[in-house]
Amino acid sequence: MAGTMATSTPAGAFSASQTGVFGHGVASGDPMPGSVLLWTRVTPTPESIPGSGAGPDISVRWEISTDAAFTKVVARGTASTGPARDHTVKVVAGHLVAATSYWYRFILGQEVSPVGRTRTAPAAGAVVDRLKFGVVSCANWQAGYFSSYRHLAARGDLDAVLHLGDYLYEYAPGDYQARDVLVRPHDPAFEMTQLAHYRRRHAQYKTDPDLQVLHAAAPFIVTWDDHESANDAWKGGAENHTPGAEGAWGERFAAAHQAYAEWMPVRYEAGGQLYRRLDFGSLASLSMLDLRTYRDQQASNGTDPAIGSPDRTITGVSQMDWLLGNLTSTGPQWKLVGNPVMIAPVRVPSTLNTAELGGVQKLMGGTSISGVPYNVDQWDGYEADRNRVVRHLRDSAVKDTVFLTGDIHSGWACDIPADPASYPATGDSVAAELVCTSVTSDNLDDILNLPPRTGSVAVENAIKAANPHVKYLDFDSHGYSVLEVTAAGVRMDWFVLAERTSASSGAALSTSFNVQAGTGKVTPAQGEIQ
Amino acid sequence: MRRSPQPGAPAGNRLSAPGRRQFLQIAAAGGAAVVLSAAQGTAWAAPAAGRTRSYVLVVDGCRPDEITPALTPRLAALRSAGTNFPAARSLPVMETIPNHVMMMTGVRPDRSGVPSNSIFDRVEGMVRDLDRSTDLHFPTILERLQERGLTTGSVLSKKYLYGIFGARASYRWEPQPVLPVTGHAPDAATMDALLAMVSGPDPDFVFTNLGDIDRVGHSDVSGTTLRAAREAALAATDLQVGRFIDHLKNTGKWDSSVVMVLADHSMDWSIPSNLISINLILQSRPELQANITIAQNGGADLLYWTGPEPDRAAGLAAVEQLVSAHEGVLSVKKPSDLRLGDEAGDLVAYCRAGWRFSDPYVASNPIPGNHGHPATEPIPFFVSGGHPRVVKGSVSSEAARTADVAPTIGGIYGLKPPAGGYDGTARGSALTP
Numbered sequence: 001m002a003g004t005m006a007t008s009t010p011a012g013a014f015s016a017s018q019t020g021v022f023g024h025g026v027a028s029g030d031p032m033p034g035s036v037l038l039w040t041r042v043t044p045t046p047e048s049i050p051g052s053g054a055g056p057d058i059s060v061r062w063e064i065s066t067d068a069a070f071t072k073v074v075a076r077g078t079a080s081t082g083p084a085r086d087h088t089v090k091v092v093a094g095h096l097v098a099a100t101s102y103w104y105r106f107i108l109g110q111e112v113s114p115v116g117r118t119r120t121a122p123a124a125g126a127v128v129d130r131l132k133f134g135v136v137s138c139a140n141w142q143a144g145y146f147s148s149y150r151h152l153a154a155r156g157d158l159d160a161v162l163h164l165g166d167y168l169y170e171y172a173p174g175d176y177q178a179r180d181v182l183v184r185p186h187d188p189a190f191e192m193t194q195l196a197h198y199r200r201r202h203a204q205y206k207t208d209p210d211l212q213v214l215h216a217a218a219p220f221i222v223t224w225d226d227h228e229s230a231n232d233a234w235k236g237g238a239e240n241h242t243p244g245a246e247g248a249w250g251e252r253f254a255a256a257h258q259a260y261a262e263w264m265p266v267r268y269e270a271g272g273q274l275y276r277r278l279d280f281g282s283l284a285s286l287s288m289l290d291l292r293t294y295r296d297q298q299a300s301n302g303t304d305p306a307i308g309s310p311d312r313t314i315t316g317v318s319q320m321d322w323l324l325g326n327l328t329s330t331g332p333q334w335k336l337v338g339n340p341v342m343i344a345p346v347r348v349p350s351t352l353n354t355a356e357l358g359g360v361q362k363l364m365g366g367t368s369i370s371g372v373p374y375n376v377d378q379w380d381g382y383e384a385d386r387n388r389v390v391r392h393l394r395d396s397a398v399k400d401t402v403f404l405t406g407d408i409h410s411g412w413a414c415d416i417p418a419d420p421a422s423y424p425a426t427g428d429s430v431a432a433e434l435v436c437t438s439v440t441s442d443n444l445d446d447i448l449n450l451p452p453r454t455g456s457v458a459v460e461n462a463i464k465a466a467n468p469h470v471k472y473l474d475f476d477s478h479g480y481s482v483l484e485v486t487a488a489g490v491r492m493d494w495f496v497l498a499e500r501t502s503a504s505s506g507a508a509l510s511t512s513f514n515v516q517a518g519t520g521k522v523t524p525a526q527g528e529i530q
Numbered sequence: 531m532r533r534s535p536q537p538g539a540p541a542g543n544r545l546s547a548p549g550r551r552q553f554l555q556i557a558a559a560g561g562a563a564v565v566l567s568a569a570q571g572t573a574w575a576a577p578a579a580g581r582t583r584s585y586v587l588v589v590d591g592c593r594p595d596e597i598t599p600a601l602t603p604r605l606a607a608l609r610s611a612g613t614n615f616p617a618a619r620s621l622p623v624m625e626t627i628p629n630h631v632m633m634m635t636g637v638r639p640d641r642s643g644v645p646s647n648s649i650f651d652r653v654e655g656m657v658r659d660l661d662r663s664t665d666l667h668f669p670t671i672l673e674r675l676q677e678r679g680l681t682t683g684s685v686l687s688k689k690y691l692y693g694i695f696g697a698r699a700s701y702r703w704e705p706q707p708v709l710p711v712t713g714h715a716p717d718a719a720t721m722d723a724l725l726a727m728v729s730g731p732d733p734d735f736v737f738t739n740l741g742d743i744d745r746v747g748h749s750d751v752s753g754t755t756l757r758a759a760r761e762a763a764l765a766a767t768d769l770q771v772g773r774f775i776d777h778l779k780n781t782g783k784w785d786s787s788v789v790m791v792l793a794d795h796s797m798d799w800s801i802p803s804n805l806i807s808i809n810l811i812l813q814s815r816p817e818l819q820a821n822i823t824i825a826q827n828g829g830a831d832l833l834y835w836t837g838p839e840p841d842r843a844a845g846l847a848a849v850e851q852l853v854s855a856h857e858g859v860l861s862v863k864k865p866s867d868l869r870l871g872d873e874a875g876d877l878v879a880y881c882r883a884g885w886r887f888s889d890p891y892v893a894s895n896p897i898p899g900n901h902g903h904p905a906t907e908p909i910p911f912f913v914s915g916g917h918p919r920v921v922k923g924s925v926s927s928e929a930a931r932t933a934d935v936a937p938t939i940g941g942i943y944g945l946k947p948p949a950g951g952y953d954g955t956a957r958g959s960a961l962t963p
Contacts, residue, residue, distance in 0.1 A: 282927045333927035394883045488925040517616035518594045
């Protein structure tokens, strides 16, 4: 028995460093039973600033140990880097023991990086008592501070952190912030459209002390959504891309992907395949989706017949086949899906007033048709692909599938109806969806410019009434989630920040929902994950 | 001929031996009588104290999500108190007879000879149920435990289950009264028989099928409008399970008992228009239709090539293509892919959730509640009881299957695997060594 995966690490055990050779911190990612990916960025000379293309090719030493004092180093090596990859370093530390905590660091000359902690996944088929993940998305530097990351790091009990996308934003200062307040301006001070811009923006985010501490505390498992490239990206363009003035989309998309590959602790290299699966013994698999690279253009609005076209896709054919192949009754019990945009159907009632409709429309990225906005950027806009997933789960009676979702800057807990029409009578659900809110990005009260938990509450109630499979909705809060996985159930706790624009904001538990094994349904849970 | 009770027969009960079998009539609840049978010479005395009792209760056709504290409080409490396997599933074909056989043999149909409820018998030239004792070609734990000096019992509510397991158990109950149409005895009567068996000969192991939930499931015309009837059946069966648990506790047997509860398959409902007739599909190709015989099993059709041998490969390929094209068909498999054996014929067609097969005629299967297809694989599966070996309050990710019953029960008694080994896995995580 592998036992409970995580071991407790004292809060504050990991330090941040915004300057010097290792001023962008260290990170690990994509834990597997025998290996984990280690990441850092070095600044070997003063001119080797991110995005500059300047500086020498160098070799960086790395080592990984079973103790924080590095008296039991189990592997070490060197990795080459240079301006061609913006002086980022990625190595896969292999030959590790499954379900084991490790500490790692990098060395360049006399300079030693901050120490990071990571942990390998349990062996294939191993019995696992419990997994615990941090779950985050939508962290806009300009809209506030990353207190959510600090609070997650302080827990010291996470097996990994799932980042479901919008790790960074493309906008120029003033374009997208905390309501009307620019809390921290982006660098570079314009919209990122070229490789050097993307590299500099990634570098800026990696100087955030809360982000550095969380990266050092636990391995990340990431996927991108749209803002890693541009708003509402699809394979041939984006809402926030102007061909010509901002270059060709293909070049911009490739630049975004290259910077992402360089700067993120992920087993992905530019031009490769981001969607991937990680397994955690017999307890859970985690399929991380890429819903931007292969998708067709969004439908023009909610009444566009293209929404139901079997020829349009959000996943692409190969990724859909891969996903359905992962959602089977063989293999690990829980089928977790890292899902950048919501899959549960959401219909917004026409009973909302104009301001409320406008706010929801802006938040959900939809288009207003006769007072009923649909979010055509979500799976709602690609009904044929969603039907493939739902029908597969239903036809094969695949149990214990949970979609873990970001993107929408709000907290949701939903059943995914086998048939939305009959759901009110039958309650039949093929899976559950748990949506974490934004770390900082604006949500409904921000858009409506109202105090939290005032005007949004009526909207939430109207949406829940129109969508009985939506059991929880918080349109206002910023924060993070903690996910616990056991054989008995999957549970999410939502934590909300007191004030995103305060660098020292506290956080408190808001609510909890559970998905009991075998049910595919969300139900309220009591207490707090321990 | 009626004899006086033999030494060891419970007081007040009557023993008779009309032929090679002997019968024991035991007073049951409400003044009724339960008649048990045994092989001539089998002792009716309860075995010695200090042993482990084990019981397998099959709640036929129950879906795992139907066991809830509100609807089935006794089953839910039993599940919470033991080790639950929420990832448990039935095995192909997800029908009653093959899965009961897999439970008792621990092997797949290609070794037992029992792939489905209904097959086309090539020797007899007819479609029939596998309800004969001679249809089962593999030893069950019902007789294998006896070889170790233990006693076993079967209390099976359905006529065809009584038929296929025949005289394999030390003690048997023949279902009665059997309801017309459903061919099963109500759970109240079945539980009377189980309690009588536990009160009387008190076998080391008893295999019980409770058929009411399944039978109501079959008759539910929509899965929604008669949901109340289904829930009533669940609640009623739960009461019967409660009677059994109370009986074990009241008679001091609870602390020596392992109680395993599972279903043989779950249930899926189709609306009247969602039916598939393969015979109708093949109407456009008379040369195929004439050479295919269909054994309909609700959510699965078994197809048998009965035409000229030289035409077999091409004919079956054409049939597979035609059948697969139907919107209600999920897949068409070869029996070997599902480990079903020769008895399953040449092709197995599965329907999608919300559909059913109806063959050879559109009117052949009017029952909206069906199973046999993958949508009906999930089952409840838990090990509970008062025995100190039962791991209490645990949930396991293990993918338990119906074929795991025999190795799990056999393991309790140190029974060696059969020749060739089990296909199922002993769920040892539910029991301490």
